[in-house]
Amino acid sequence: MKETYEFNKEDLAEIEKIKAKYPDKKSPVMPVLWLAQEKFGHVEPAVQHLVAETLDIPAAHVYGVVSFYTQYYGERKGKFVFDVCTTLTCQLCGGYDILHHLENKLGIKAGETTEDGMFSIQSVECLGACGYAPMMQITNGVYCNNLTTEKVDSIVDGLKSGKMPEFEQIPFPQHQDEQKNSEG
Amino acid sequence: MAVDWRNFEPLLIPKIPNLHKIEVFEKHDGYKQLAKVLKEYTPEKVVDEVKAANIRGRGGAGFNAGLKWSFMPKPDGKPRYIAANGDESEPGTFKDRQIFEYNPHLFIEGATIAGFAMHIDAVYVYIRGEYKAWIDMMQKAIDDAYAKGYLGKNIMGSGYDMDMYVHSGAGAYICGEESSLMESLEGKRGYPRVKPPFPAQKGLWGRPTTINNIETLANVPLVIKNGADWYKAIGAESHPGPVLYGISGHVNKPGVYEYPTGMSINDLIYEVCGGMRGGKKVKAVIPGGSSTPPLRGDALEGVCMDADSLRTAGSMMGTAGMIIMDEDTDMVDVLWRISHFYHHESCGQCTPCRDGTGFLEKTLIKIRDGHGEMRDLDLLLDLCTQMEGRTICALADAAAWPVRYTVTRFREDFEKRVKNTVYALA
Numbered sequence: 001m002k003e004t005y006e007f008n009k010e011d012l013a014e015i016e017k018i019k020a021k022y023p024d025k026k027s028p029v030m031p032v033l034w035l036a037q038e039k040f041g042h043v044e045p046a047v048q049h050l051v052a053e054t055l056d057i058p059a060a061h062v063y064g065v066v067s068f069y070t071q072y073y074g075e076r077k078g079k080f081v082f083d084v085c086t087t088l089t090c091q092l093c094g095g096y097d098i099l100h101h102l103e104n105k106l107g108i109k110a111g112e113t114t115e116d117g118m119f120s121i122q123s124v125e126c127l128g129a130c131g132y133a134p135m136m137q138i139t140n141g142v143y144c145n146n147l148t149t150e151k152v153d154s155i156v157d158g159l160k161s162g163k164m165p166e167f168e169q170i171p172f173p174q175h176q177d178e179q180k181n182s183e184g
Numbered sequence: 185m186a187v188d189w190r191n192f193e194p195l196l197i198p199k200i201p202n203l204h205k206i207e208v209f210e211k212h213d214g215y216k217q218l219a220k221v222l223k224e225y226t227p228e229k230v231v232d233e234v235k236a237a238n239i240r241g242r243g244g245a246g247f248n249a250g251l252k253w254s255f256m257p258k259p260d261g262k263p264r265y266i267a268a269n270g271d272e273s274e275p276g277t278f279k280d281r282q283i284f285e286y287n288p289h290l291f292i293e294g295a296t297i298a299g300f301a302m303h304i305d306a307v308y309v310y311i312r313g314e315y316k317a318w319i320d321m322m323q324k325a326i327d328d329a330y331a332k333g334y335l336g337k338n339i340m341g342s343g344y345d346m347d348m349y350v351h352s353g354a355g356a357y358i359c360g361e362e363s364s365l366m367e368s369l370e371g372k373r374g375y376p377r378v379k380p381p382f383p384a385q386k387g388l389w390g391r392p393t394t395i396n397n398i399e400t401l402a403n404v405p406l407v408i409k410n411g412a413d414w415y416k417a418i419g420a421e422s423h424p425g426p427v428l429y430g431i432s433g434h435v436n437k438p439g440v441y442e443y444p445t446g447m448s449i450n451d452l453i454y455e456v457c458g459g460m461r462g463g464k465k466v467k468a469v470i471p472g473g474s475s476t477p478p479l480r481g482d483a484l485e486g487v488c489m490d491a492d493s494l495r496t497a498g499s500m501m502g503t504a505g506m507i508i509m510d511e512d513t514d515m516v517d518v519l520w521r522i523s524h525f526y527h528h529e530s531c532g533q534c535t536p537c538r539d540g541t542g543f544l545e546k547t548l549i550k551i552r553d554g555h556g557e558m559r560d561l562d563l564l565l566d567l568c569t570q571m572e573g574r575t576i577c578a579l580a581d582a583a584a585w586p587v588r589y590t591v592t593r594f595r596e597d598f599e600k601r602v603k604n605t606v607y608a609l610a
Contacts, residue, residue, distance in 0.1 A: 021349045022371075023263065023389055029371035030354060034313075061372075068373040068531075069354035071313045083314075088275045088474050089432040089507055091521045125357065125525055126275040126474075127314050130432035130505065131439040141316055167317050172286055173439045175199045 243397030271360035274473035276505030288325035294404035420446030420490030472502020475582030477589035526583030
């Protein structure tokens with residue numbers, strides 16, 4: 001069965017607001033794709049056509065954008081996507097151990113989705129949390145920092161019962177340490 | 185010569201609770217510099233002041249921000265733009281997000297002053313898509329600034345209009361390159377543009393555009409408040425100001441620290457970050473993001489974090505995203521991972537980069553897995569020569585430098601892993 005996708009009134013009002021920020025009609029494509037992905041969970045070709053029609057631009061252009069940027073899901077992923085960082089600092093601090101632990105726990109490899117459609121794993125490039133390595137991001141959303149295998153286990157178990165980890169505010173070190181500036 | 189950092193109080197991210205809230209920011213002299221500029225300064229005076237302060241771009245290139253602003257042509261009544269670069273994708277870099285989180289209004293104030301100085305109509309704040317949480321924080325701060333009349337029409341009754349929008353990236357390292365960032369803002373694949381024309385002539389939507397890093401713009405209100413001479417006295421002489429050092433890797437207390445430029449690398453490792461994990465020795469330091477050449481741990485004495493000192497030592501300041509590696513680090517594995525990153529992120533426009541990054545990675549995998557030969561080391565260096573300076577943007581250089589300098593500076597690690605295939609002629 002072929003699913004059909006459409007934007008409702010609120011979405012279209014939001015899209016008008018986005019369009020007002022840019023001087024031409026091609027430029028809003030990225031924010032509108034974000035909106036579509038948040039709504040539908042992916043931007044498969046059917047959604048790309050919807051975005052193209054809504055913005056009155058060629059579908060090929062939308063496909064070009066989707067295929068260039070790694071965060072757009074051109075095909076369906078699991079309900080929760082683990083983006084495990086393995087770039088330099090995370091590599092040094094055990095990012096691959098976290099990745100392999102997660103792979104063993106879920107029984108899939110990076111790039112795959114579990115059979116029940118709950119989880120996908122992706123090995124991704126630097127996410128800009130190097131001081132808090134190793135780390136991962138869940139479905140383009142929350143960052144999970146300073147991971148250990150135990151922390152990964154509790155995150156996965158939490159998600160199974162519908163509990164998304166909260167945003168971790170990491171204090172600015174110089175705000176914490178009273179001693180620092182008076183030393184020496 | 186190292187600077188006096190122990191008595192330094194953070195300026196970009198001062199120790200004030202809830203400074204990200206606009207009421208708190210206003211109470212601590214927030215938006216007063218903008219008011220001063222709008223009332224007392226001419227645009228030219230702002231440019232001159234910032235030029236004199238020598239704020240060197242914090243995004244990697246280290247170019248004088250005021251000088252960059254002065255490249256903008258005279259206004260012709262049509263739109264002009266600033267693109268504020270918060271793409272922050274260079275491995276090892278995680279500093280701009282601290283500004284979004286702890287002091288977003290300082291950036292907004294700086295960007296608005298920059299806008300006034302260059303007759304700008306709109307600022308687009310480009311933030312990497314992964315930073316969803318920080319994009320929301322920035323959006324909230326911008327909404328608050330609009331509500332208080334610091335952005336939008338007739339800012340603080342001055343008659344100057346300027347808009348500010350957040351644009352979310354979607355996962356592409358190359359979009360931190362300024363022309364690629366503009367392509368991305370225009371809703372296209374992030375392919376860097378051929379220069380010239382430079383952005384100041386033909387930037388966003390064909391109009392004059394200046395691209396500045398988030399941290400660079402956040403420095404602007406400090407200069408307006410205290411003057412160029414005050415600013416120039418902070419840190420290293422040729423590269424002044426406070427800087428956000430993002431320190432990661434095998435240190436006890438990694439994180440982002442704000443100190444003056446020109447700090448000695450040893451002070452940063454041993455005093456600021458509490459030394460190496462497990463008391464181990466330093467094997468290598470990457471001073472400014474993974475594309476800057478690594479320094480040997482035994483050659484750190486006297487090396488300071490400013491453009492001149494690092495150039496002498498054989499590296500660059502980059503984004504001040506420092507990656508510290510201990511004596512157990514396998515440099516072959518590290519270099520392979522760096523090359524994998526650049527291979528993955530090459531946009532594919534230019535052959536030397538698209539194929540070169542792939543060849544580098546392939547050769548490094550061969551060495552890593554024990555099938556390498558001595559001549560592969562020369563092949564790596566030869567590949568670098570064929571990539572550097574032969575492409576539209578600097579990604580090929582960014583991919584080649586770590587290879588060139590890791591192979592030459594840590595050659596013993598590589599030689600140990602390859603078969604000796606230098607034969608005498610029969």
